Amino acid sequence: MKLDAWHSLSLRRTLLLVLFPGLLLVVGAELWSTWRTALDAANAAYDRSLLGAIKAMDANISTASGGLGVELPYRMLEFFELTANGRVYYRVATEDGLVEVGNADLPPPRRPLVTEQPQFSDASYFDEPVRVGSYARVLDRPLAGHPAPQRIVIQVAETLQSRQAFTRALVLQSLARDLALVIAAAGLLVLAVGWALRPLARLRTEVQARRAQDLRPISPQGIPADVRPLVEAINHHVERNRQQTEARRRFVDDASHQLRTPLATLVTQVGFALRESNPALQREALAAIKSQLDETVRQTNQMLALARTDSAELVPEQVDLDALAQEVTREWWAEARAGGIDLGLEPARGAVRVLAQPTLLKEALSNLLHNAIRYTPRGGRVTVQVRSAGPRAWIAVVDDGPGIQPEELARAGERFFRGSNVRLPGTGLGLSIVKSIVERLGGELLLAPGPEARGLRATISMPAIESGGEVRA
Amino acid sequence: MNRKAALMTLVLACAAATAVAGPLDKTECIAPAKPGGGFDLTCKLAQSSLMQGKFVADPMRITYMPGGIGAVAYNAIVAQRPAEANTIVAFSGGSLLNLAQGKFGRYNENDVHWLAAVGSDFGAIIVAEGSPLKSMKDLVAAVKADPTKVVFGAGGTVGSQDWMKAALTARSAGLNPKSMRFVAFEGGGEAITALQGGHVQVYSGDASEAEQQMKAGAKIRVLAVMSDKRLEGSLAGVPTAKEQGFDIEWPIIRGFYVGPKVSDADYKVWADTFSKMMATPEFNKLRVERGLFPFAKTGPELDAYVKARVAYYRTLAKDFGLNVAVAK
Numbered sequence: 001m002k003l004d005a006w007h008s009l010s011l012r013r014t015l016l017l018v019l020f021p022g023l024l025l026v027v028g029a030e031l032w033s034t035w036r037t038a039l040d041a042a043n044a045a046y047d048r049s050l051l052g053a054i055k056a057m058d059a060n061i062s063t064a065s066g067g068l069g070v071e072l073p074y075r076m077l078e079f080f081e082l083t084a085n086g087r088v089y090y091r092v093a094t095e096d097g098l099v100e101v102g103n104a105d106l107p108p109p110r111r112p113l114v115t116e117q118p119q120f121s122d123a124s125y126f127d128e129p130v131r132v133g134s135y136a137r138v139l140d141r142p143l144a145g146h147p148a149p150q151r152i153v154i155q156v157a158e159t160l161q162s163r164q165a166f167t168r169a170l171v172l173q174s175l176a177r178d179l180a181l182v183i184a185a186a187g188l189l190v191l192a193v194g195w196a197l198r199p200l201a202r203l204r205t206e207v208q209a210r211r212a213q214d215l216r217p218i219s220p221q222g223i224p225a226d227v228r229p230l231v232e233a234i235n236h237h238v239e240r241n242r243q244q245t246e247a248r249r250r251f252v253d254d255a256s257h258q259l260r261t262p263l264a265t266l267v268t269q270v271g272f273a274l275r276e277s278n279p280a281l282q283r284e285a286l287a288a289i290k291s292q293l294d295e296t297v298r299q300t301n302q303m304l305a306l307a308r309t310d311s312a313e314l315v316p317e318q319v320d321l322d323a324l325a326q327e328v329t330r331e332w333w334a335e336a337r338a339g340g341i342d343l344g345l346e347p348a349r350g351a352v353r354v355l356a357q358p359t360l361l362k363e364a365l366s367n368l369l370h371n372a373i374r375y376t377p378r379g380g381r382v383t384v385q386v387r388s389a390g391p392r393a394w395i396a397v398v399d400d401g402p403g404i405q406p407e408e409l410a411r412a413g414e415r416f417f418r419g420s421n422v423r424l425p426g427t428g429l430g431l432s433i434v435k436s437i438v439e440r441l442g443g444e445l446l447l448a449p450g451p452e453a454r455g456l457r458a459t460i461s462m463p464a465i466e467s468g469g470e471v472r473a
Numbered sequence: 474m475n476r477k478a479a480l481m482t483l484v485l486a487c488a489a490a491t492a493v494a495g496p497l498d499k500t501e502c503i504a505p506a507k508p509g510g511g512f513d514l515t516c517k518l519a520q521s522s523l524m525q526g527k528f529v530a531d532p533m534r535i536t537y538m539p540g541g542i543g544a545v546a547y548n549a550i551v552a553q554r555p556a557e558a559n560t561i562v563a564f565s566g567g568s569l570l571n572l573a574q575g576k577f578g579r580y581n582e583n584d585v586h587w588l589a590a591v592g593s594d595f596g597a598i599i600v601a602e603g604s605p606l607k608s609m610k611d612l613v614a615a616v617k618a619d620p621t622k623v624v625f626g627a628g629g630t631v632g633s634q635d636w637m638k639a640a641l642t643a644r645s646a647g648l649n650p651k652s653m654r655f656v657a658f659e660g661g662g663e664a665i666t667a668l669q670g671g672h673v674q675v676y677s678g679d680a681s682e683a684e685q686q687m688k689a690g691a692k693i694r695v696l697a698v699m700s701d702k703r704l705e706g707s708l709a710g711v712p713t714a715k716e717q718g719f720d721i722e723w724p725i726i727r728g729f730y731v732g733p734k735v736s737d738a739d740y741k742v743w744a745d746t747f748s749k750m751m752a753t754p755e756f757n758k759l760r761v762e763r764g765l766f767p768f769a770k771t772g773p774e775l776d777a778y779v780k781a782r783v784a785y786y787r788t789l790a791k792d793f794g795l796n797v798a799v800a801k
Contacts, residue, residue, distance in 0.1 A: 067538035067545040069507050069659055074670055098548070098578055099541040100630035104657045126621050126654060143540055144549030 012193045016186070023185055027178040031171060038170035042163040043131070046084070047120045050133035053080050053156045054118065057090060058137065061152065066144035068099045068152070086159030089125060094143065095136070095151045106155050109134035113153065125157060132157040199223050203231070215242040251307040254429075262296040302429045305363060306436060314440065316355045318465060321386045322347040324358060325395055328365045329384050332373060340378035343369075348386040352393045354462040356441045361460075364437040367430045368397040368458045375422060376401035376455070393464035400455035404447065412447050434458070496558040496739040497746065500533045502729070503562040505546035507539045509662025510628060511594065511682050515563040515727045518591060518763050522756045528746050539659045542629040543568040547577045551584045555734035561588060561743065566725035567634035569779060573786035574632050575798030582783045585730040586740050587776045589747035592765025596638040596699035596723030597680040598714070601668050602692040609697050609717040612675060613646040620652045626664040626673030630657040632795045635664070638677035638699065638723050640793060645719045650793065665691055679725055681764030684708055699723035706764065726768055726782075728775065744772040 006014060053076065060071040070092050081088045091102040107123035113136040123132050134155045142150040199222050207218065217235040220228050266289060273285035329345045336343035354361075365384075372382045376399045385396045404412050404419045411417050413435040418428040435445045443462035450457045500523070502516035513535070520533040538546040546562050554560060562585075572582045598609065606612050616623045627635030640650035656673050658664040664676045665686050680698045684707055687693060697714040698704055699721050704711070714721045729747075731740060750756050751769040760767070770778055790797050 065536065065538050066549060067505065067540035069537075069539040072658075072663065072667070072672075074667070074672060077672075094541075096578065098544045098576070099659070101657050101659050104630040104655060128621070143545045144538060144553060146548065147552070 011197060012190070015189060015193055019189060020186060023182050027182060030178060031174060034174040035167065035171050038167040042166040043120065046131070046163050047133060049080070049083065050120065050131065050156055050158060051118050053077070053088070054133055054135045054154050057092065057154050057156060058135070061092065063139055063141060063143065068094065068143055070101050084158040085162035085165065089130065089157040091155040093153050095153060098143070106157055107132055109155070115151065129160050130157040131160060131163065196224060200227065247307060251303065254303050254306070259296070259300070262292060262299070266292055299429070302433060306429060306433045314357055316357055316441070318353050319356045319358050319361060321352045321354060321393055321395055324361060325365065325384050325386050328362055328369065331366070332369045336373050336382065339373055341373055341376055342381045343373070344381070344383045346383060346385045348388060352386055352388040353465045354393050355465055356462065360437045360441060364434045364460060365395060367434045371430050372397050372399040372401065372456070375399070388464050391464055392461050394459050394461040396457055396459040398450050398455065398457045400450055403449055403454065403456045406449070409447050413445060496742050497529050499531060499559055500529055501560045502533050502535050503546050503560060504535055504537050505539065505543035505562065506628070506660030507537055507662055510660035511565055511679050511727065512543070512563040512660065513662070514682060514685060514763055515565070515591065518759060518765065519561070519729065522750050522759050525755050525759070526750050526753055528750055541576065542571055542633055542660070544571060544577045547580060547585070550732045551580050555732040557732055558735045558739040561729040561731055563727070564730055565727050566782070567629060569783050570634045570637060570786045571629070573783045573798060574790050574796050576632065581798060582780060585733055586735060587779045588729045588731050588740070588743055589771040590726045590728035590768050590775050590778070591747070591751065592727050592760050593768035594679045594681045594725040594727060594765055595704065596725065597678055597683050598642065598696040599665070599668065599676045599678050599683050599693050600674065600696055601671065602694050604674065604694065606696065609642070609714060609719055612696060616643065616646070616648060616653065621654055623675060624654045624656055624673045626656050626658055626667050626676045628658055628661045628664055628678065631655065632790065634723070634725065635677045637789070639675070641721045641723070642677070642719060645721055665693060668693060680704060680708055684764040706761065727765060747771050
């Protein structure tokens with residue numbers, strides 16, 4: 001929960017807050033390891049010279065007299081003190097302590113000595129840290145009076161100045177290098193973050209500078225790949241808003257356009273009916289008014305349907321096209337029979353399914369059938385076909401009515417477009433509702449002349465669903 | 474009289490020359506250190522006195538067996554050469570101190586025949602000629618200022634008599650003896666060499682030894698002697714520790730012992746010879762030359778003295794918290 005608060009910090013701050021202490025930790029660990037390595041290296045190197053001093057001391061031990069004498073190699077020790085840059089201590093003793101020469105209280109070796117194997121350990125001598133080298137060997141012959149072979153222990157100790165200087169130099173070098181690295185890394189980080197964030201600042205000024213009505217998508221050009229999905233999501237969101245606003249605007253346009261004329265007509269007709277005293281004529285006028293009202297009600301319903309398809313929430317489900325076509329066609333049989341039209345259905349005889357919202361698809365098919373039955377003359381034919389081919393499935397309504405002029409086919413489906421060859425009253429909204437629904441469902445509306453270049457073939461084409469349930473690509 | 478005396482001399486000389494298996498034939502003195510120290514001095518006194526007094530026919534041979542301020546030699550005599558009647562071994566008060574602390578291995582003061590004490594010496598505080606230290610007070614001040622800067626050299630390790638002298642000095646100045654920096658040497662000769670080389674700053678050695686070394690040209694200076702009154706001879710100008718306000722006396726007897734299996738007869742020959750020799754003025758002259766003060770004891774008298782002395786050292790070692798050997 002607390003970590004979430006971090007997410008609202010600026011990227012620059014977060015990166016610096018995480019990376020800078022992180023880098024310092026890494027540098028700390030690295031320095032510690034350098035120090036250990038340097039210490040090991042210093043000990044390896046200086047222990048060798050300590051062993052040299054032990055060997056020199058050993059060479060000066062004499063047991064020729066039966067006793068034990070040590071010619072102290074002072075010259076060598078002095079030389080050694082010079083190179084060791086500090087003080088040097090020594091102790092030569094038999095293991096039983098009978099003989100002890102040198103710095104008697106030099107700390108003993110930490111572990112039991114193995115004969116002729118030098119041992120080095122850190123210790124403290126007179127409150128001063130020292131490195132002690134210890135070495136034991138068996139005397140060539142035991143001291144006079146000693147029955148068994150006897151070991152002699154030689155110890156040389158030095159103060160740590162030169163080792164420490166060596167280690168310090170190495171660690172300081174490493175520290176300088178690491179500090180340079182941290183500073184360079186921090187600098188690069190600041191530069192890189194600043195540079196990476198610049199497109200976002202540009203984006204901000206660009207969006208701020210827009211006018212309220214400007215709902216064009218934001219250009220993802222030059223936007224970092226990480227932020228591009230965000231820009232795309234916002235674009236998508238804005239686009240949906242734009243479409244809804246557009247739909248609303250269209251509805252207002254449609255309503256004002258479509259309702260003004262019929263209402264004006266109705267006012268005129270009602271006025272006429274009121275003035276007419278002849279009951280027969282008055283009745284005729286009332287019939288005309290009813291016809292006008294029926295038409296206005298239908299238009300209003302269509303406009304509302306269109307507005308709904310523009311803005312309704314989509315809840316798609318699997319739809320069996322055969323079943324849907326059959327249901328809708330059955331609804332229109334009575335109307336077709338009244339108009340003397342032969343309405344037929346040619347199902348696919350196989351599961352043809354699409355992903356769609358069934359109510360909307362029914363509305364679209366109903367509209368197509370309404371158009372076909374209305375414009376096809378008495379005695380004509382209207383056929384509903386369900387087919388699938390490859391990845392597509394479709395429902396087509398084929399009639400042998402007047403059709404649409406080939407040059408007007410491209411404009412058919414636009415709002416309020418009406419074919420030049422129709423005389424019947426209409427809104428010019430039917431096809432545009434179908435087109436709107438089909439496009440909303442992810443399909444397309446194809447308009448073409450019917451068989452033998454007569455009538456119209458209106459096809460709703462949609463991506464088919466395979467038996468597994470997947471929409472084919 | 475003259476003839477008689479000459480005859481006597483001849484008889485004595487013949488007896489010495491013909492006594493092939495006698496203890497005084499082909500004599501050897503073991504100095505349990507390297508040449509140049511107090512043991513060497515003791516052996517050399519016996520060597521020249523015996524020769525000058527014609528108590529031996531051939532000059533006494535001096536051999537050196539360094540190791541543990543006499544410990545190695547003591548072990549060698551008791552364990553390996555216990556019946557060598559013609560070998561005497563030099564000892565000093567330091568040897569007795571070590572015996573008291575059990576530093577001579579598994580042996581104690583009852584394991585040899587104590588033969589003769591030929592003189593006494595006194596502890597001395599010695600520095601290099603060019604040392605900035607001019608008195609005991611300077612020394613104590615320097616130790617108090619920085620104990621690590623003043624390194625004490627000593628013949629023998631912690632608990633040896635040289636250490637004991639330094640420790641007594643430190644104690645009388647109110648310092649902890651264990652805080653002193655200390656370097657052990659195999660005898661006083663080495664210590665004086667190290668002193669002149671600047672490897673140690675102070676050597677708590679012996680007065681006679683210092684006097685001998687100075688005569689031989691060593692560049693050293695004596696700060697104090699640990700005697701009850703000023704010494705005679707060339708060290709007469711050196712004040713005692715007491716004079717300088719430090720109540721320390723450290724006499725050191727020097728003498729000889731022989732192996733435990735040397736027969737009573739041979740032991741008696743040696744003891745009588747030493748008694749006779751030490752009564753001569755020639756011996757006294759040689760003793761004074763070597764800076765030793767009169768202290769002549771032989772036989773049972775010495776034996777009793779040695780044992781009393783070891784008992785005293787036991788209590789002293791106890792005072793300093795050192796290891797103490799159990800008396801048998």
